[in-house]
Amino acid sequence: MILIAVSKTFEADAVLPVLRAGQRHFGENRVQEAADKWPSLKAQFPDSVLHLIGGLQTNKVKQAVALFDVIHTIDRPKLARALAKEFTEQNRHLPCYIQVNIGEEDQKGGVALDDLAALIGLCRDELELNLVGLMCIPPAGVDPSPYFALLAKLAKDHHLPQLSMGMSSDFEVAVELGATCVRVGSAIFGQRH
Numbered sequence: 001m002i003l004i005a006v007s008k009t010f011e012a013d014a015v016l017p018v019l020r021a022g023q024r025h026f027g028e029n030r031v032q033e034a035a036d037k038w039p040s041l042k043a044q045f046p047d048s049v050l051h052l053i054g055g056l057q058t059n060k061v062k063q064a065v066a067l068f069d070v071i072h073t074i075d076r077p078k079l080a081r082a083l084a085k086e087f088t089e090q091n092r093h094l095p096c097y098i099q100v101n102i103g104e105e106d107q108k109g110g111v112a113l114d115d116l117a118a119l120i121g122l123c124r125d126e127l128e129l130n131l132v133g134l135m136c137i138p139p140a141g142v143d144p145s146p147y148f149a150l151l152a153k154l155a156k157d158h159h160l161p162q163l164s165m166g167m168s169s170d171f172e173v174a175v176e177l178g179a180t181c182v183r184v185g186s187a188i189f190g191q192r193h
């Protein structure tokens with residue numbers, strides 16, 4: 001079980017005590033914010049591991065591959081292809097997750113359930129990405145259990161070992177349902193403004 005401390009919106013000053021306490025996995029959702037904050041933190045803590053947990057635009061792929069260590073948000077073929085090209089370019093073959101729009105919500109990121117199998121096939125077989133698992137953010141305000149259970153089933157069906165699911169409000173449930181990595185922000189850093 002990996003605990004990702006989600007440090008988005010918090011300055012380096014707030015992240016440092018958490019690094020000093022021994023936490024090593026961190027999550028950021030924006031490439032530019034991470035690029036401003038993390039190079040100096042990584043210089044001080046070279047064994048820290050930075051996870052991209054927000055949507056990625058193809059024009060930021062080069063910067064993202066240089067900066068991050070794990071990508072959680074592959075959601076479309078164009079992005080998968082751009083990442084594959086850049087991994088080769090930089091000789092950095094980062095572990096990747098596909099983000100699934102598990103509640104089939106219009107405004108949510110992630111690949112549609114109907115398109116998941118094809119995207120897994122593209123990433124794993126054609127592009128030979130280091131695809132390790134699936135990631136989701138369940139719909140807000142309802143019991144997340146069925147969504148976590150569905151993500152776990154999809155990962156199992158496709159022989160993907162890792163499950164990135166669970167946030168401050170629901171990580172206990174996510175762990176019970178098989179999460180291998182939880183992404184916890186406000187429960188560690190406090191409320192975001």
Ligand SMILES: *Cc1c(COP(=O)(O)O)cnc(C)c1O
Binds near residue numbers: 029137186
């Ligand atoms: C912000 C964020 C989190 C952390 O949310 P909290 O509720 O503060 O724990 C987890 N995952 C993603 C994708 C996020 O954007």
